[in-house]
Amino acid sequence: MLPITPTDFTPWASLGGGILIGVSTVMVMALFGRLTGIIGITAGAALWEDRGWRIAFIIGLIAAPLLWLLANGAMPQQTVSDNLPGMAIAGLLVGAGTALGSGCTSGHGVCGLARLSGRSLVAVNTFMVFAVATVFILRHVIGGAF
Amino acid sequence: MRIFFGFLSGLVFGIGLIVSGMANPAKVLNFLDIFGAWDPSLAFVMGGASVTALVGYRLAWKQSAPLLLPSFDIPTASDIDGKLLTGAAVFGIGWGIGGFCPGPAWTALTIAAPGTLIFVPMMLIGILLGRYLKFNTFAKRSA
Numbered sequence: 001m002l003p004i005t006p007t008d009f010t011p012w013a014s015l016g017g018g019i020l021i022g023v024s025t026v027m028v029m030a031l032f033g034r035l036t037g038i039i040g041i042t043a044g045a046a047l048w049e050d051r052g053w054r055i056a057f058i059i060g061l062i063a064a065p066l067l068w069l070l071a072n073g074a075m076p077q078q079t080v081s082d083n084l085p086g087m088a089i090a091g092l093l094v095g096a097g098t099a100l101g102s103g104c105t106s107g108h109g110v111c112g113l114a115r116l117s118g119r120s121l122v123a124v125n126t127f128m129v130f131a132v133a134t135v136f137i138l139r140h141v142i143g144g145a146f
Numbered sequence: 147m148r149i150f151f152g153f154l155s156g157l158v159f160g161i162g163l164i165v166s167g168m169a170n171p172a173k174v175l176n177f178l179d180i181f182g183a184w185d186p187s188l189a190f191v192m193g194g195a196s197v198t199a200l201v202g203y204r205l206a207w208k209q210s211a212p213l214l215l216p217s218f219d220i221p222t223a224s225d226i227d228g229k230l231l232t233g234a235a236v237f238g239i240g241w242g243i244g245g246f247c248p249g250p251a252w253t254a255l256t257i258a259a260p261g262t263l264i265f266v267p268m269m270l271i272g273i274l275l276g277r278y279l280k281f282n283t284f285a286k287r288s289a
Contacts, residue, residue: 114200
């Protein structure tokens, strides 16, 4: 069980990182003509035709901390829950939910909002409400579990 | 070329996730903790990414075709159905428990926290389960 880890408000770093995510999203559209939904790319890498660039994209995602390590001499800072049953359930729900709902934070969030898709806006509002409610229950009703 | 630019796009995306704080579940959970240790930073991630994509997509669509594949392939579904709502709700609960959505989970794999190493394989099993539900249970119910 982890205590709540305080984090600093980082508007500029978050804006800059967000713009990089947006640049990657535009690269994928200009080069491949596809959305940058990570869950779609993951499923496509495993299951569909034209898998090469999708597999390469996932490898790029996985390689990013190594580039960070080369540039900064340390791995990126993060705090991951060490509640392994909890993380297993979380992974299962994230995979099943995004596959069933055809999109995640990137597919419905970034790409869907950029396309002004009403369907994606509904999805984003739905997962935001459920995520906020889940954190509220775990932290403030049950207390301190994650 | 496709492999190289696929890798480069993924690398830029992953660096964006790290710089922005999305690859740190503690930051994501604090963003979601509106009534507690709220850290609004991640609203800037979503804002920066969507506005960049909003403008960039319109520039990309001025071409008749993408540079490395024969045609654009963009989903046309506009229906708001049970699959969309149930899927988004289930995803939201999982995101609220672990603080990982799919992109950051991949990127965090190399940092190799035990929680990440169990999350990612379970996410892949979840994708298979979700696709089964999408194309079987839900499809039959609406047929």
